[in-house]
Amino acid sequence: MTGTLKGLLIGCGFFARNQLHAWSETDGAEIVAVCDRDAERARSYAAEFGIPAWHDTADILSSGSFDFVDICTTMETHEELVALAVRHRVPVIVQKPFAPDIDTCRRIVANAAAAGVPVMVHENFRFQKVFRRIRDILDSGEIGELTFGRLSWRNAIDVYSNQPYLLKTxxxxxxxxxIHMLDLARFLFGDAGEVSCFTQSVKEGLAGEDAATILLRHDDKATSIVDVSYAAHRFPNPFPQTLGEIEGRQGTIQILEGEVLLIHSQGKQRRETIADDGRAWTSAPWIQIQDSVPRTQQHFIDALRRGGNFETSAEDSLKTYALAEAAYRSAEAGRVIDARNL
Ligand SMILES: NC(=O)c1ccc[n+]([C@@H]2O[C@H](COP(=O)([O-])OP(=O)(O)OC[C@H]3O[C@@H](n4cnc5c(N)ncnc54)[C@H](O)[C@@H]3O)[C@@H](O)[C@H]2O)c1
Incomplete structure (x- = not known):
């Protein structure tokens, strides 16, 4: 694909604002139309971001005017919207969560693969600068073969004001x-099979869980713990930081608050502080997340142009979503579930 790629963004809600800012910084692509079934939302985002066209139905994909589509709706709509794009042979980047369960994820992937339409899941946490830096350190071999890791997301941000649908999910x-943590676990420690999980609903009145503790055994025999909670009270609030540690046979990396890495190797420790890119449109407390969105979208466009693989292609993401499925089944059954056997 050559020239500036023309995109349609579907879903003008809370998070799409970050994606539209990010598209304005993405080389080789521009959003030429937005769409929301709520026409007023589509109209107002088009006006705010200077986008030439807006629509209230995704059927506009049949017009043949788009080189890609960015789907920023919630997960229960993804199967239908990706299928629509696939029908019109338009490559897709679709927000996480990809779909609510592994069977739906598999149907989406099979349908896209049969038509040869590329699909990437918008999984931005691995595109945070701190995790790109950790990946580089691991690749350098400095801490040796990995044995253990912990990725921890614990805060009590009022996520429900911006995303009220989470109360009923x-x-x-x-x-x-x-899902972000499971993707990071695969990014850092490799694929995993056996999963053990406990979930909790700490806040009253939720339809689902707001905390989970997940234990993974990775294929290379490292173990990792993923623990997530929206009911952990800390002052100041560490949102949206992922903290934890990574241990190897020759050293350890601690991920501390303030995007600080404490690297222990060769009998010494050193400190690295990772600075986000300082974009004009990012704002506290969301900066670390917002900052990763242009990098995610640039990867999508670059890979699309090269005809190469997305790091988080829909197909590869099946392994991440199998871990999530295994976690739910483990919590329900009270035993270890092997994600490779689902
Ligand atoms: N990657 C991240 O860091 C991150 C952060 C926050 C949210 N998200 C994800 O982004 C997605 C969107 O979340 P949100 O909070 O912006 O949701 P939202 O409810 O605020 O916005 C979704 C919009 O999509 C529209 N829509 C739904 N179905 C449609 C259809 N068939 N055609 C056209 N428009 C349709 C809705 O009218 C709504 O305006 C979710 O999957 C969420 O998990 C990702």
Whole structure:
């Protein structure tokens, strides 16, 4: 694909604002139309971001005017919207969670693969600068073969004001934030099979869980713990930081607050502080997340142009969503579930 790629963004809600800012910084792509079934939302985002066209139906994909579509709706709509794009042979980037369960994820992937239409899941946490830096350190071999890791997301931000649908989501915390952590676990420690999980609903009145503790055994025999909670009171609030540690045979990386890495190797420790890119449109407390969105979208466009693989292609993401499925089934059954056998 050559020239500036023309995109349609579907879903002008809370998070799409970050994606529209990010598209304005993405080389080789521009959003030429937005769509929301709520026409007023589509109209107002088009006006705010200077986008030439807006629509209230995704059927506009049949017009042949788009090189890609960015789907920023909630997960229960993804199967239908990706299928629509696939029917019109338009490559897709679709927000996480990909779909509510592994069977739906598999149907989406099979349908896209049969038509040869590329699909990437918008999984931005691995595109945070702190995790790109950790990946580089691991690749350098400095801390040796990995043995253990912990990725921890614990805060009590009022997520429900911006995303009220989460109050009614049955598969809530593992799909909303756990999925980012499971993707990071695969990014850092490799694929995993056996999964053990406990879930909790701490806040009253939720349809689903707001905390989960997940234990993974990775293929290379490292173990990792993913723990997530929207009911952990800390002052100041650490949202939206992922903290934890990574242990190897020759060293350890601690991920501390303030995007600080404490690297222990060769009998010494050193501190690295990772600075976000300082974009004009990002604002506290969301900066670390917002900052990763242009990097995610640039990867999508670059890979699309090269005809190459997305890091978080829909197909590869099946392994992440199998871990999430295994976590729910483990919590329900009270035993270890092997994600490779689902
Ligand atoms: N990656 C991240 O860091 C991150 C952060 C927050 C939210 N998200 C994800 O982004 C997605 C969207 O979340 P949100 O909070 O912006 O949701 P939202 O409810 O605020 O916005 C979704 C919009 O999509 C529209 N819509 C739904 N179905 C449609 C259809 N068939 N055709 C056209 N428009 C349709 C709705 O009218 C709504 O305006 C979710 O999957 C959420 O998990 C990701």
């Amino acid at each position: 049955k598969r809530f915390m593992i799909m909303d934030v756990g």
